[in-house]
Amino acid sequence: EAGVTQFPSHSVIEKGQTVTLRCDPISGHDNLYWYRRVMGKEIKFLLHFVKESKQDESGMPNNRFLAERTGGTYSTLKVQPAELEDSGVYFCASSQGALGSGNTIYFGEGSWLTVV
Amino acid sequence: GDSVTQMEGPVTLSEEAFLTINCTYTATGYPSLFWYVQYPGEGLQLLLKATKADDKGSNKGFEATYRKETTSFHLEKGSVQVSDSAVYFCALGYSNSGYALNFGKGTSLLVTP
Secondary structure (H helix, E strand, O other): OOOOEEEOOEEEEOOOOOEEEEEEOOOOOOEEEEEEEOOOOOEEEEEEEEOOEEEEOOOOOOOOEEEEOHHHOOEEEEEOOOOHHHOEEEEEEEEOOOHHHOOOOEEOOOEEEEEO | OOEEEEOOOOEEEEOOOOEEEOEEEEOOOOOEEEEEEEOOOOOEEEEEEEOOOOOEEEEOOEEEEOEOOOOEOOEEEOOOOHHHOEEEEEEEEEOOEEEEEEEOOOEEEEEEO
């Protein structure tokens, strides 16, 4: 069974450009999460989808970040325009149910973003 | 707010040495506690978890006990192997909000032959 896959694995863009990160969750997982780890900092929650609906986007840093999950399958996270402080690793994760029901959250390998 | 503090790395050990990675937390409620591991080139994997005070999580020879009195969840392994080299993350989360895990900064472990 395929795990959570993310694309691209690495991206280097200039300040002011746009980048779109994609996440394909494990098949059948309704819950999809985005997290971010800025260098030297903790991994921070960004948002949570249940199917195509945003359950919680309280962790999104500002309106330059836009996440979508059309059709409730894969998700994209767009950064526009990118700033230097957006550099870091963006993790996607998915789960069949919520944490409290005993389900496990599965993480992807992450998308490394460098803004220069 | 809630937070997780881990010991700073990197930690370098010889094979078969005893491992302890300290983790303490601050929480407003009664969270579940987790250890995640990221091996080189791979995603985060759940290593073990504990859902209430005094619970002990264990997996692959690693153990951690949920200590409410000391607000700690230290990771231990009696004899590390080279294949344990990875980054270890302590995290907390609540059963009624399963998505917003709070992570520590991560501790890099290098085990040498």
